[in-house]
Amino acid sequence: xxxxxxxxxxxxxxxxxxxxxxxxxxxxxxxxxxxxxxxxxxxxxxxxxxxxxxxxxxxxxxxxxxxxxxxxxxxxxxxxxxxxxxxxxxxxxxxxxxxxxxxxxxxxxxxxxxxxxxxxxxxxxxxxxxxxxxxxxxxxxxxxxxxxxxxxxxxxxxxxxxxxxxxxxxx
Amino acid sequence: xxxxxxxxxxxxxxxxxxxxxxxxxxxxxxxxxxxxxxxxxxxxxxxxxxxxxxxxxxxxxxxxxxxxxxxxxxxxxxxxxxxxxxxxxxxxxxxxxxxxxxxxxxxxxxxxxxxxxxxxxxxxxxxxxxxxxxxxxxxxxxxxxxxxxxxxxxxxxxxxxxxxxxxxxxxxxxxxxxxxxxxxxxxxxxxxxxxxxxxxxxxxxxxxxxxxxxxxxxxxxxxxxxxxxxxxxxxxxxxxxxxxxxxxxxxxxxxxxxxxxxxxxxxxxxxxxxxxxxxxxxxxxxxxxxxxxxxxxxxxxxxxxxxxxxxxxxxxxxxxxxxxxxxxxxxxxxxxxxxxxxxxxxxxxxxxxxxxxxxxxxxxxxxxxxxxxxxxxxxxxxxxxxxxxxxxxxxxxxxxxxxxxxxxxxxxxxxxxxxxxxxxxxxxxxxxxxxxxxxxxxxxxxxxxxxxxxxxxxxxxxxxxxxxxxxxxxxxxxxxxxxxxxxxxxxxxxxxxxxxxxxxxxxxxxxxx
Numbered sequence: 001x002x003x004x005x006x007x008x009x010x011x012x013x014x015x016x017x018x019x020x021x022x023x024x025x026x027x028x029x030x031x032x033x034x035x036x037x038x039x040x041x042x043x044x045x046x047x048x049x050x051x052x053x054x055x056x057x058x059x060x061x062x063x064x065x066x067x068x069x070x071x072x073x074x075x076x077x078x079x080x081x082x083x084x085x086x087x088x089x090x091x092x093x094x095x096x097x098x099x100x101x102x103x104x105x106x107x108x109x110x111x112x113x114x115x116x117x118x119x120x121x122x123x124x125x126x127x128x129x130x131x132x133x134x135x136x137x138x139x140x141x142x143x144x145x146x147x148x149x150x151x152x153x154x155x156x157x158x159x160x161x162x163x164x165x166x167x168x169x170x171x
Numbered sequence: 172x173x174x175x176x177x178x179x180x181x182x183x184x185x186x187x188x189x190x191x192x193x194x195x196x197x198x199x200x201x202x203x204x205x206x207x208x209x210x211x212x213x214x215x216x217x218x219x220x221x222x223x224x225x226x227x228x229x230x231x232x233x234x235x236x237x238x239x240x241x242x243x244x245x246x247x248x249x250x251x252x253x254x255x256x257x258x259x260x261x262x263x264x265x266x267x268x269x270x271x272x273x274x275x276x277x278x279x280x281x282x283x284x285x286x287x288x289x290x291x292x293x294x295x296x297x298x299x300x301x302x303x304x305x306x307x308x309x310x311x312x313x314x315x316x317x318x319x320x321x322x323x324x325x326x327x328x329x330x331x332x333x334x335x336x337x338x339x340x341x342x343x344x345x346x347x348x349x350x351x352x353x354x355x356x357x358x359x360x361x362x363x364x365x366x367x368x369x370x371x372x373x374x375x376x377x378x379x380x381x382x383x384x385x386x387x388x389x390x391x392x393x394x395x396x397x398x399x400x401x402x403x404x405x406x407x408x409x410x411x412x413x414x415x416x417x418x419x420x421x422x423x424x425x426x427x428x429x430x431x432x433x434x435x436x437x438x439x440x441x442x443x444x445x446x447x448x449x450x451x452x453x454x455x456x457x458x459x460x461x462x463x464x465x466x467x468x469x470x471x472x473x474x475x476x477x478x479x480x481x482x483x484x485x486x487x488x489x490x491x492x493x494x495x496x497x498x499x500x501x502x503x504x505x506x507x508x509x510x511x512x513x514x515x516x517x518x519x520x521x522x523x524x525x526x527x528x529x530x531x532x533x534x535x536x537x538x539x540x541x542x543x544x545x546x547x548x549x550x551x552x553x554x555x556x557x558x559x560x561x562x563x564x565x566x567x568x569x570x571x572x573x574x575x576x577x578x579x580x581x582x583x584x585x586x587x588x589x590x591x592x593x594x595x596x597x598x599x600x601x602x603x604x605x606x607x608x609x610x611x612x613x614x615x616x617x618x619x620x621x622x623x624x625x626x627x628x629x630x631x632x633x634x635x636x637x638x639x640x641x642x643x644x645x646x647x648x649x650x651x652x653x654x655x656x657x658x659x660x661x662x663x664x665x666x667x668x669x670x671x672x673x674x675x676x677x678x679x680x681x682x683x684x
Contacts, residue, residue, distance in 0.1 A: 003506070003509065003510055003513075004447055004510060007447075007451065007506055007507070007510065008447070011451065011454060048340045049343075050336075050340075050341070050342050050343050050365070051343075052343075052364070052365040052366075052367055052680070053342075053365070053390070053680065054387045054388065054389060054390040054680045055342055055389060055390040055391055055678065055679070055680050056387070056390025056391075056393070056471055056473070057390070058340050058341060058342065058390075059390060059391060059434070059471070060470070061340050062340050062434075062453075063453070063456075063457060063460070065453070066450075066453035066454060066456070066457050067450060067453070067454050067457075068454070068457050078340060080338035080339070081338075092365070093367060095364065095365055095366055095367055096290075096292030096310075096366075097290045097292055097335075097363060097365070097366055098335065098343060098364050098365070099292070099312075101335050101336050101343065101364070105336055127372075127383060127384055127387055128367040128368075128369070128372065128387075130307060131306050131307065131367065131368035131371060131372055132293060132297070132299055132304075132306055132307065132308045132309065132310065132368055132371070133292070133299075133366050133367050133368035134367055134368070151387070151473065152390065152471070154464075154470060
């Protein structure tokens with residue numbers, strides 16, 4: 001136990017400042033928490049679906065959970081069930097074999113059903129687009145709120161897209 | 172000459188490791204398989220090609236690993252059938268089902284004829300790798316075909332269906348468990364959900380651009396795939412590779428190995444209820460990836476290896492950063508290794524869980540890192556070292572227990588060895604600059620590239636015809652290892668499946684293609 005506590009102390013606090021969703025809007029951690037609460041009325045829950053990516057985007061989304069990005073500190077959490085999710089984070093070109101599973105996941109979500117498409121493949125199929133086996137992009141099947149390009153996009157850009165999608169629902 | 176117990180006109184391909192190739196008859200095809208099996212050789216990959224325009228019929232190819240190196244046998248077919256290999260090498264079964272889905276060639280007597288990579292998104296008489304199809308066809312949604320899972324019957328047996336969408340942030344696939352109480356009697360996998368038609372896409376890709384597609388077959392193994400592709404193309408088109416570029420590629424391959432092992436060690440701790448491990452290792456992984464971005468321009472090192480060389484600059488200052496990072500990681504790793512080893516609760520979950528005994532591993536062809544944890548001491552960097560590994564004396568890591576604990580230990584051992592290799596490479600590597608653009612000096616030819624990626628042997632077999640890619644087969648070690656996971660879980664409890672599955676950490680995208 002003592003060695004574990006010592007190692008935690010040695011590691012220190014790694015969390016970095018969150019990204020701005022627009023150039024004019026730089027918020028710190030409590031302010032982002034407050035914005036999410038104001039817009040959604042609750043913390044943000046995300047369900048991620050890999051619709052045929054190469055796993056690169058998944059690795060970067062997983063990285064969002066490391067100490068540097070402090071995701072839960074901002075009031076954002078990944079959940080296992082679409083029934084608990086406010087946002088769907090989709091990667092991959094949407095293979096024909098994942099089409100039904102993706103649609104069912106979306107249908108199972110309660111409102112507000114935010115959708116963020118992550119990566120060049122999710123945008124238009126990317127390098128995998130155009131063939132018999134893919135749908136060439138998430139927007140062919142679902143209404144996409146925010147799209148983040150990149151192959152794969154770095155974690156900070158994915159986080160920026162998540163925050164931007166929440167802001168886009170402010171009425 | 173004689174190889175694999177058969178006398179055939181073997182040619183030695185121009186490649187950085189010994190690769191032999193020959194056309195064989197049906198009798199030789201089966202004779203070679205038996206001989207390789209009895210000499211403790213291994214089936215590396217099995218695939219088919221539409222070679223009707225060139226030689227009047229389809230063909231199937233098998234790649235074996237034997238003591239002399241890699242052997243690729245090509246069997247020209249006069250019908251749409253070929254002899255079954257799955258009775259000799261169980262791992263061939265799913266590869267044969269994939270050949271059936273993609274090319275419409277059937278293995279005679281192969282026991283399992285259910286589709287594997289084709290679900291119900293396109294008609295059963297559409298074979299994407301046949302030349303008459305462009306691969307650009309689109310099909311409207313069709314009636315769902317039922318997939319006949321093997322049912323387990325008996326009192327109290329019930330099924331748990333998981334996926335394709337999994338609970339975590341991971342790739343999609345379906346698992347069907349038959350359980351009694353908490354105990355798993357049988358697991359059946361169904362994969363293919365991420366099939367993107369990659370092999371057909373290669374046919375529309377200019378050969379010199381193919382490294383980008385190869386580097387996206389599996390995001391966690393982009394270096395291994397890009398190197399294998401470059402090796403295959405350099406061999407097929409006679410493109411020379413300068414020695415420093417081989418060293419630069421090995422540097423990236425070892426950094427990829429370390430990055431993945433760090434991620435897995437954290438995730439394995441977490442799956443055993445030790446969140447501290449995930450938190451610590453994911454910080455180490457993040458700093459490792461950030462230095463990749465800083466020095467090589469990409470966190471996962473995508474597109475850093477190009478045919479004919481490499482696509483980055485590495486000067487003295489960069490090498491100093493790499494060396495310093497190795498020193499820092501080594502200190503952290505020693506501390507965390509001790510914490511993992513001494514944590515009773517963690518060891519209780521790791522030990523005897525998901526055990527694959529060495530004799531079972533050998534029989535099923537378990538390969539790569541997971542194989543080495545079950546006493547299968549195969550590592551291309553050791554057995555058939557290409558440059559620069561032939562000058563580095565890679566020390567192989569093996570364990571005998573074959574449980575989750577052994578697969579954790581192997582990862583610690585391999586990180587240490589990779590750090591040694593990275594240091595050695597940094598000390599001996601001349602300054603690296605992006606290689607000049609290359610041209611194909613041969614427009615027709617065949618080449619094979621094979622690299623020991625972090626998961627196991629990645630193979631790419633490439634056929635060029637009139638300067639275009641006629642066929643590019645990509646093989647991931649997960650083909651061999653996925654069926655073994657079905658065995659590893661037997662008798663364990665359902666709740667240990669995530670831990671066992673993670674300890675193999677197999678690839679879906681590289682398998683489904």
